[in-house]
Amino acid sequence: MTILGGRAIRAVAFVGVLAGATAAAELLFPSKGTQPGGLDGGFPFDDIDTTCVRCHSQAAVVDPTGYYMPFDTWLGTMMSNSMRDPLFLAALTVAEQDKRNIGQWCIRCHSPVAYVNGDSLPGNGSALNSLDDEGVTCEVCHRSMIDTTDPNSPYEWNAQITFDPTDTKHGPYSNPSPFHATLQDPFTSTSMLCGQCHEVKNPLVNLIDSQGNDTGLPFPLDTTFEEWSNSAYNGATPTTCQDCHMNADAGTVRVARGGPTHDNPPLHQFVGGNAWGIAAVYSTLADGGGFLSGLFDGGYWALISDAGYPNAYLAAQSAAVANLAGAATVQASGPTGTVPAGTPFALTVVVGNLTGHKLPTGYADGRRVFQQISIVDATGTENVIIGAYDTSTATLATDPQLRVYEAVQGTFDGGADNHLVRHNTIIKDTRIPPTGFQATTDTVPVATTWFNAGDGGYVDFDQGQYTLTAPTTPGNATVKVRLFYQPTTREYVEFLSTTNQSDNRGTALEQAWNSTGQAAPILMVETSTSMTVGPPPPDAGQTDSGSPTPGPDASVTDGGTTRSSSGCGCHSGEGSGFLAIAAWLSFARNRRLRRG
Ligand code: HEC
Ligand code: HEC
Ligand code: HEC
Ligand code: HEC
Ligand code: HEC
Numbered sequence: 001m002t003i004l005g006g007r008a009i010r011a012v013a014f015v016g017v018l019a020g021a022t023a024a025a026e027l028l029f030p031s032k033g034t035q036p037g038g039l040d041g042g043f044p045f046d047d048i049d050t051t052c053v054r055c056h057s058q059a060a061v062v063d064p065t066g067y068y069m070p071f072d073t074w075l076g077t078m079m080s081n082s083m084r085d086p087l088f089l090a091a092l093t094v095a096e097q098d099k100r101n102i103g104q105w106c107i108r109c110h111s112p113v114a115y116v117n118g119d120s121l122p123g124n125g126s127a128l129n130s131l132d133d134e135g136v137t138c139e140v141c142h143r144s145m146i147d148t149t150d151p152n153s154p155y156e157w158n159a160q161i162t163f164d165p166t167d168t169k170h171g172p173y174s175n176p177s178p179f180h181a182t183l184q185d186p187f188t189s190t191s192m193l194c195g196q197c198h199e200v201k202n203p204l205v206n207l208i209d210s211q212g213n214d215t216g217l218p219f220p221l222d223t224t225f226e227e228w229s230n231s232a233y234n235g236a237t238p239t240t241c242q243d244c245h246m247n248a249d250a251g252t253v254r255v256a257r258g259g260p261t262h263d264n265p266p267l268h269q270f271v272g273g274n275a276w277g278i279a280a281v282y283s284t285l286a287d288g289g290g291f292l293s294g295l296f297d298g299g300y301w302a303l304i305s306d307a308g309y310p311n312a313y314l315a316a317q318s319a320a321v322a323n324l325a326g327a328a329t330v331q332a333s334g335p336t337g338t339v340p341a342g343t344p345f346a347l348t349v350v351v352g353n354l355t356g357h358k359l360p361t362g363y364a365d366g367r368r369v370f371q372q373i374s375i376v377d378a379t380g381t382e383n384v385i386i387g388a389y390d391t392s393t394a395t396l397a398t399d400p401q402l403r404v405y406e407a408v409q410g411t412f413d414g415g416a417d418n419h420l421v422r423h424n425t426i427i428k429d430t431r432i433p434p435t436g437f438q439a440t441t442d443t444v445p446v447a448t449t450w451f452n453a454g455d456g457g458y459v460d461f462d463q464g465q466y467t468l469t470a471p472t473t474p475g476n477a478t479v480k481v482r483l484f485y486q487p488t489t490r491e492y493v494e495f496l497s498t499t500n501q502s503d504n505r506g507t508a509l510e511q512a513w514n515s516t517g518q519a520a521p522i523l524m525v526e527t528s529t530s531m532t533v534g535p536p537p538p539d540a541g542q543t544d545s546g547s548p549t550p551g552p553d554a555s556v557t558d559g560g561t562t563r564s565s566s567g568c569g570c571h572s573g574e575g576s577g578f579l580a581i582a583a584w585l586s587f588a589r590n591r592r593l594r595r596g
Contacts, residue, residue, distance in 0.1 A: 232436025378475025
């Protein structure tokens with residue numbers, strides 16, 4: 001079959017007429033928004049490195065120690081790296097194996113520039129250039145606009161974005177830039193800007209519901225926008241994606257060289273929970289310095305190397321860890337009276353969702369949040385009872401009482417699997433709904449009753465009860481409850497690697513994963529409750545069976561002495577950066593300097 005070049009596709013899409021059967025086969029489905037070639041004759045997309053960075057970066061401003069400009073905060077995020085992400089690339093190859101040229105659909109979101117410039121075919125990404133690799137670039141958001149000639153614009157899914165054909169940058173401010181046209185556009189500050197991509201629906205496969213009925217709806221792979229828009233956050237005065245994902249910088253600062261100062265401008269620190277992904281991308285950039293100095297040849301590297309752009313990745317990673325710490329609440333209540341040693345007792349745990357969508361949301365395959373329960377006995381020894389994670393094998397111990405929040409997709413006939421372009425059914429969705437959630441066919445919890453409010457609606461928390469066994473040593477004990485977020489699992493990485501029959505992206509992913517702690521769970525929040533353990537009941541002396549069964553993690557440990565802060569060998573936020581801690585400290589210092 002002939003593979004069409006970018007030019008041919010442009011011509012086809014631009015005039016809206018299919019030139020022939022081959023072209024029709026290559027454009028897998030019709031869509032709206034700016035099409036390949038749609039900016040031909042207009043203003044082409046700019047290269048960030050040579051344009052925006054000259055004015056919207058730390059390097060460009062008078063204050064060389066500051067670290068808050070759009071470019072600085074954006075660079076280390078997953079959106080800046082969405083086309084270099086080794087997990088994405090490995091999944092793209094498997095998708096292409098399953099359905100040739102479906103990759104054009106993937107690439108349209110992960111690099112809208114590539115789609116519009118006609119580089120998204122072949123679907124495996126072999127026609128991409130370095131401009132396309134810049135991912136979700138500045139102009140993707142700042143030239144995105146409502147198409148006033150199309151009453152249905154904007155589209156809340158599949159990156160059907162309309163781009164301003166001129167150089168005009170749409171944004172929140174009314175004052176013009178002396179260097180490029182600007183337009184104060186309320187659209188930039190709406191959740192819909194984000195919803196254009198954070199709602200992923202496979203246009204080729206319909207959703208089959210749990211009864212086996214074809215719903216006629218395109219299969220919903222990611223539904224972050226829909227979860228948000230059907231929650232209390234989408235009220236009369238909405239709490240937007242930007243409100244939570246672009247924290248205000250504290251201070252009065254410039255956001256451009258030559259521009260005025262602004263009070264508390266929003267930071268471009270678009271982070272979710274995927275702190276590992278940032279490290280994984282960074283690990284693939286051969287050597288951080290080489291990549292980054294290549295990016296900034298033209299003298300900028302010399303200006304910025306003091307604070308150092310590797311810090312951009314570290315800062316984004318730290319911001320993601322901090323974001324996770326504010327994403328949920330955990331409460332635990334244990335027994336009030338004395339519990340005889342070695343006897344069962346009940347523990348109630350409530351986990352509340354503070355995010356504006358499900359917890360977790362977005363990409364389903366491999367992503368999960370789980371609870372971990374441990375008991376510190378009277379001798380000070382901590383044993384993980386439920387939710388033990390063994391970092392040496394990257395596995396989570398199974399337990400019938402374990403509470404995992406995740407979505408599992410697959411096919412109605414075949415069950416769970418990781419071939420995402422074949423998914424046609426949701427097998428399980430136990431992610432915690434947001435406040436005021438109204439379920440839709442796409443977003444209804446599946447195979448769980450955890451969130452049922454009793455009136456047909458859903459609550460924004462999970463209240464569960466465990467039956468545990470008191471320690472054998474009488475005295476004061478503490479039950480600890482921790483909530484962990486895991487960006488991806490061993491099973492998913494191994495699937496993408498072993499299923500790959502086409503290129504080295506599976507191996508590259510495995511290498512990145514191995515060199516970055518194998519995406520170990522990240523501690524979100526923890527709480528504890530104390531209990532009093534009494535002497536064992538008179539008739540219980542015969543065995544030791546009442547003692548807590550140590551999880552696999554406990555069996556591979558150092559006796560619990562050095563694990564007091566996390567108890568599971570997982571990343572705990574502090575000091576877990578993928579770069580030397582010294583680099584982080586220098587970032588923190590620079591930031592303080594600016595404030596002082
Ligand atoms: C030569 C300097 C310069 C360059 C290069 C430059 N900008 Fe600007 N830009 C400015 C100034 C100055 C402002 C006004 C800033 C303000 O209001 O604080 C501005 C404002 C903006 C705004 C805010 C618009 C609004 O109305 O809210 C956006 C968005 C923007 N620029 C994006 C970009 C992007 C994207 C690029 C690269 C393609 C870029 N700029 C390149 C100097 C520049
Ligand atoms: C994912 C979308 C997105 C990307 C990518 C993005 N921006 Fe923005 N930017 C926004 C939004 C949204 C606002 C306004 C936020 C608000 O209203 O709270 C904004 C605000 C701005 C502003 C004015 C206020 C401020 O925060 O500085 C400038 C200047 C700007 N962006 C430049 C850039 C540049 C340069 C890049 C690339 C390095 C970039 N943006 C990348 C979404 C984006
Ligand atoms: C052009 C499509 C596009 C637009 C518009 C867009 N995003 Fe994204 N976003 C992506 C892609 C693709 C990724 C994932 C990249 C990856 O992990 O490989 C992503 C990742 C993210 C992440 C990180 C997720 C994680 O797992 O940690 C956050 C947070 C995020 N986006 C928020 C936003 C917000 C807020 C807006 C609007 C201001 C927005 N995005 C607009 C495509 C987009
Ligand atoms: C009330 C605050 C809030 C609002 C509103 C909000 N988010 Fe989030 N979001 C968070 C927090 C906190 C996290 C980190 C927890 C997590 O990763 O699930 C997060 C995580 C994410 C992630 C990472 C996925 C994951 O679960 O790992 C993406 C992507 C994202 N948000 C996109 C969006 C988009 C798009 C919108 C608007 C449609 C939005 N968020 C609205 C607070 C919010
Ligand atoms: C409509 C836009 C869109 C389309 C189409 C799309 N994605 Fe994504 N993708 C996203 C967004 C947004 C995220 C981030 C969501 C999150 O982090 O929760 C993401 C995240 C991912 C991730 C997780 C990355 C990480 O580091 O955790 C993988 C893998 C991925 N996409 C693969 C694909 C593949 C393969 C295709 C095509 C078959 C595809 N995507 C199509 C928007 C899209």
